[in-house]
Amino acid sequence: xxxxxxxxxxxxxxxxxxxxxxxxxxxxxxFENSILSExxxxxxxxxxxxxxxxxxxxxxxxxxxxxGGNIGKLAVCGTVNDLxxxxxxxxxxxxxxxxxxxxxxKSLEIIAESLAxxxxxxxxxxxxxxxxxxNKGKCDKLFINTSGxxxxxxxxxxxxxxxxxVPGDIIIINGTxxxxxxxxxxxxxxxxxxxxxxxxxxxxxxxxGEVLNKTQVKFMRDPTRGGVATVLNELAGKINLGxxxxxxxxxxxxxxxxxxxxxxxxxxxxxxxxxxxxVAGKEYGPAIIEILKNNELGRNCAVIGRVVDDHRGxxxxxxxTGGRRIIDSLSGDQLPRIC
Amino acid sequence: xxxxxxxxxxDLIISISEKLKAVSEKEMVIMEVCGGHTMAIxxxxxxxxxxxxxxxxxxPGCPVCVSSQHFIDMAMAYSKIPGIIITTYxxxxxxxxxxxxxxxxxxxGSDIRIIxxxxxxxxxxxxxxxxxxxxxxxxxxxxAPLTAAAVLQAKSEKITNFYVLSAHKVMPPVMKALVEExxxxxxxxxxxxxxxxxxxxxxxxxxxxxxxxxxxxGFEPSDMMQAVLxxxxxxxxxxxxxxxxxxxxxxxxxxxxxxxxxxxVFDLRDDRWRGLGTIAQSGLKIRDEFSQFDAEKHxxxxxxxxxxxKGCICGQILRGLKTxxxxxxxxxxxxxxxxxxxxxxxxEGTCATYYKYRS
Numbered sequence: 001x002x003x004x005x006x007x008x009x010x011x012x013x014x015x016x017x018x019x020x021x022x023x024x025x026x027x028x029x030x031f032e033n034s035i036l037s038e039x040x041x042x043x044x045x046x047x048x049x050x051x052x053x054x055x056x057x058x059x060x061x062x063x064x065x066x067x068g069g070n071i072g073k074l075a076v077c078g079t080v081n082d083l084x085x086x087x088x089x090x091x092x093x094x095x096x097x098x099x100x101x102x103x104x105x106k107s108l109e110i111i112a113e114s115l116a117x118x119x120x121x122x123x124x125x126x127x128x129x130x131x132x133x134x135n136k137g138k139c140d141k142l143f144i145n146t147s148g149x150x151x152x153x154x155x156x157x158x159x160x161x162x163x164x165x166v167p168g169d170i171i172i173i174n175g176t177x178x179x180x181x182x183x184x185x186x187x188x189x190x191x192x193x194x195x196x197x198x199x200x201x202x203x204x205x206x207x208x209g210e211v212l213n214k215t216q217v218k219f220m221r222d223p224t225r226g227g228v229a230t231v232l233n234e235l236a237g238k239i240n241l242g243x244x245x246x247x248x249x250x251x252x253x254x255x256x257x258x259x260x261x262x263x264x265x266x267x268x269x270x271x272x273x274x275x276x277x278x279v280a281g282k283e284y285g286p287a288i289i290e291i292l293k294n295n296e297l298g299r300n301c302a303v304i305g306r307v308v309d310d311h312r313g314x315x316x317x318x319x320x321t322g323g324r325r326i327i328d329s330l331s332g333d334q335l336p337r338i339c
Numbered sequence: 340x341x342x343x344x345x346x347x348x349x350d351l352i353i354s355i356s357e358k359l360k361a362v363s364e365k366e367m368v369i370m371e372v373c374g375g376h377t378m379a380i381x382x383x384x385x386x387x388x389x390x391x392x393x394x395x396x397x398x399p400g401c402p403v404c405v406s407s408q409h410f411i412d413m414a415m416a417y418s419k420i421p422g423i424i425i426t427t428y429x430x431x432x433x434x435x436x437x438x439x440x441x442x443x444x445x446x447x448g449s450d451i452r453i454i455x456x457x458x459x460x461x462x463x464x465x466x467x468x469x470x471x472x473x474x475x476x477x478x479x480x481x482x483a484p485l486t487a488a489a490v491l492q493a494k495s496e497k498i499t500n501f502y503v504l505s506a507h508k509v510m511p512p513v514m515k516a517l518v519e520e521x522x523x524x525x526x527x528x529x530x531x532x533x534x535x536x537x538x539x540x541x542x543x544x545x546x547x548x549x550x551x552x553x554x555x556x557g558f559e560p561s562d563m564m565q566a567v568l569x570x571x572x573x574x575x576x577x578x579x580x581x582x583x584x585x586x587x588x589x590x591x592x593x594x595x596x597x598x599x600x601x602x603x604v605f606d607l608r609d610d611r612w613r614g615l616g617t618i619a620q621s622g623l624k625i626r627d628e629f630s631q632f633d634a635e636k637h638x639x640x641x642x643x644x645x646x647x648x649k650g651c652i653c654g655q656i657l658r659g660l661k662t663x664x665x666x667x668x669x670x671x672x673x674x675x676x677x678x679x680x681x682x683x684x685x686x687e688g689t690c691a692t693y694y695k696y697r698s
Contacts (some may be wrong), residue, residue: 007446017676107671189455263455264686319347321560323384326694 015225015271016330040160041221042086044152053156054087055079064107064142066187068180068199069273071144072115074217077273078224079148080122085203085220085276087159087212088150090122096128096214098143111142121204124148128296156212162219162279165239167309169218171286174207174292175200175300177228177318178256178270186259197255202274207295211278215287215326218261222272231277232305232315240312243304245327247319268317269330279307344676346559355387355564362568363575368394368523369567372514372660373530374401374687375558381696383560393567396659397692399513399531399615402478403685404657405432407611410506411436411696414475416640417504418449423638424467424662425451426460426481430685435678439644457482457489464493464501473634476505480536483507483623484597487604490625490632502634505623508610511541512621513591518549522659526552526570528563532583536601542581550579557585574680604629613681614654653680656689663693670694 001286011018035043044054053183057078066072075095083090095115100110158164180199209273211217223231236243250268252260258266274297280288285303292298315327371377371505377397380386386395399405409591415436418425424440432441432453446449454460457474464472476486486503493501510533518524529542534555542553552573556566568585573579603626610622625633647654650668655661663669663682673679675691682690 009441009446011442178568191455197600254340261343275405276365319345319383320381321352323382323387325384325589328695 014330016230019189019329020329023289038160040086040155041082042088042148042150042160044086044088044157044160051152051154052146052174053083053150053152055082055086056145057082058143058145060143061184062140063184063188064111066184066199068183069196069201070109070111071111071142072113072116072117074201074273075146076115076118076122076124077235079146080124080203080205081222081273081276084203084208085151085159085222086152087156087220088152089209090124090150090205091118092127092147093113093124093146093148094128094130095126097132097144098139098145099131099133100139100141101133101136101143108142117310118203122205128153159217159220162235162238164280165218165235165241165307167241167307168282169279169307170282170303171232171243171245171305171307172280172301172303173223173228173251174204174276174278174289174298175274176251176253176256177223177258177272177275178252178267180273181227182256182259182271183299193259195255195259197253197259200274201270202297204274204276207292207297208276210295211288211291214291215280215284217278217280217284217288221277222279223275224273225271226330227267227269227271228277229266229315229327232327235279236315237313238248239307241317242308242311242313243305244308244310244313245317247317249302249304251300251302252263252303282306343559346557346561348561351561352383352388352564355561355568359393359564359571360390360567361671362571364392365575365686366392366394367525367574368396368572369401369528369570370396370397370398370517370522371518371528371556371563372400372510373528373533374404374405374685374692375532376400376563376691377557377689378532378687379558379560381561381692384696385560385563389567393571395567396524397430397631397656397689398659399612399657400510400515400681401478401685401687401689402482403434404509404653404681404688405513405612405615406431406434406477406506406681407613407645409642410504410613411440412642413640414441414504414644415439415444415549417473417638418644420638422448423687424463424470424472425449425475426457426463426581427451427455428477430687431475431477433678434681435648435682438693443665457485458492459582460495460497461489461493461501464498465666468500471500471502473502473504473638474504476507477687479530480510480601481530481534483509484594487600490604490629491600492633494629499631502632502637503625505605505624505625506610506636507605507623508621509607510610511544512618513612513615514542514545515549516615516618516621517552517658518545520658524551524659524663525574526554528566528570528581529553529555531555531557531562531589534583534585534593535589536594536597538598539581539591540590541582544627546579546581552579553581555581555583555585555589557588566650566697573603611664612657643652648679651680653682653690655698656682663690666690670697
């Protein structure tokens with residue numbers, strides 16, 4: 001016999017369907033307003049004559065240090081990217097620390113250093129913050145929250161809304177998928193796989209800025225928790241069109257492919273922290289690819305699929321053997337805490 | 340990727356598909372026993388490449404799916420005992436028991452840890468000497484030798500706080516049970532990795548006594564297609580036998596070391612299968628010699644008889660009698676996010692596979 005779910009499960013935080021339902025049924029219900037209801041990565045709000053993008057994100061990753069970064073670098077990249085994919089120029093960040101009693105100063109110092117270095121790289125200033133220390137066992141070593149604001153030009157406010165997408169538009173990603181989730185998983189679990197998989201954790205505001213300055217983009221989103229599959233499913237639902245992707249065009253590192261084969265995961269469901277999905281008119285494809293290819297953070301970019309006037313609201317993958325299958329959002333929890 | 344891409348080549352698969360069409364026009368029902376095979380068939384869209392006279396049905400080879408509700412209820416009861424750490428493979432955590440699941444018990448404070456290898460349980464036991472670590476042993480001849488190895492290691496390292504709750508099962512009795520029950524099957528695609536351990540002799544009865552073809556297959560699309568072709572040739576010629584398609588991994592004698600370890604620690608017993616009832620000599624229990632590691636001997640608990648969830652047809656699906664599409668709960672009340680039956684929980688479950696790859 002099934003019981004009605006009464007408590008929060010880990011799956012409620014996984015970025016997939018369960019979390020979506022939680023947000024709809026609890027948070028949106030109580031906080032309802034027209035800006036929040038857009039459910040975008042960053043809210044776009046009017047402040048005087050300017051349009052400001054405002055976002056917040058909490059980081060609870062385990063382990064704190066992983067190949068390619070640490071919680072400090074991640075805390076900057078995550079928030080900077082949420083602003084950048086909303087079409088904003090990120091400007092200022094806040095940083096809050098919740099620290100468990102007994103946490104080594106040395107680790108905190110390294111994390112603060114990376115935070116500062118990444119903020120400098122992204123060209124944002126950390127202008128305010130907060131520190132709390134809790135009893136041993138009341139949080140897992142260290143949690144960080146960052147919030148950020150940036151300016152949005154008037155001609156870029158459409159990007160979060162996915163307004164003018166039509167069949168034939170193309171979907172681009174700036175590189176290989178699944179690196180972050182798999183590298184963290186490998187660092188955390190005792191697999192003893194010898195791999196060279198490194199998290200893709202990076203601030204994307206400069207590369208995105210270049211694309212926006214030189215071409216036309218209809219929609220962008222960073223495929224973090226829940227992976228590419230979840231972002232594309234949300235988009236397909238929002239625009240009520242179909243999305244088709246080609247497995248053979250998906251850039252996936254061999255190490256990630258192998259780990260996914262062994263563990264039974266789909267790279268499309270694995271988190272990324274330095275990737276952006278771009279939807280644009282077909283005519284802008286070559287120019288966008290050209291810009292991405294010339295940037296360290298876009299070298300392995302690819303057009304991975306297109307918007308179609310078929311199977312509305314669904315994402316379909318054409319596989320290498322000629323078969324087709326529906327790609328769902330992640331349901332429940334696939335991986336341990338990864339961001 | 341090496342050792343994968345070669346077996347997924349479209350041209351190769353299409354050429355086998357063409358051969359298959361020419362081999363036989365007989366109506367034939369082929370059961371893929373293993374959940375991994377069910378997944379491969381759907382993931383690569385193989386059903387569309389088969390001629391209309393060949394029908395594939397899914398069998399009872401997903402370890403999570405066949406674990407009885409009684410076993411899940413026992414695991415749940417153990418998880419509520421203070422001082423116990425439950426270690427389990429991830430798939431099991433969301434299987435609904437009679438009233439709750441391990442996932443929900445974990446949210447309520449039970450110490451339940453997902454591991455990827457049973458040997459991690461030993462590490463956890465060593466690091467928590469004041470606690471008792473109970474590993475939920477599920478799976479067939481593939482995972483059972485690993486559990487056996489962990490028991491042997493615990494014994495040699497004198498670890499005294501490690502226990503196994505065994506729901507391990509063996510494959511041949513359930514295959515025979517299905518045939519004896521009258522499920523119409525003309526041939527089996529036998530599980531590649533189980534056979535890599537056991538060797539092929541376990542299927543001899545099926546070919547000799549029941550006159551059914553058995554082909555041991557790998558898990559890539561060209562493996563599966565070739566296995567179907569080999570079975571079709573056998574069925575067409577009326578010459579059932581045991582053959583190995585998966586020759587790069589499986590040998591007739593199997594893995595003798597794994598067999599020795601398995602037999603040293605485990606003994607056969609009658610066992611419950613979800614939806615199939617009790618099947619004679621189909622389960623593995625820990626031998627008395629190793630009873631200090633047998634959770635059932637240490638933690639005596641009474642579990643009320645459990646009933647299958649209402650409307651759930653997992654039992655018939657596991658017997659290949661029905662497909663998920665024929666279940667009134669499928670995709671509505673029963674989804675991977677909120678499963679009713681076990682077949683929807685495991686990544687290798689027939690219902691979860693149908694749900695994931697529906698198109």
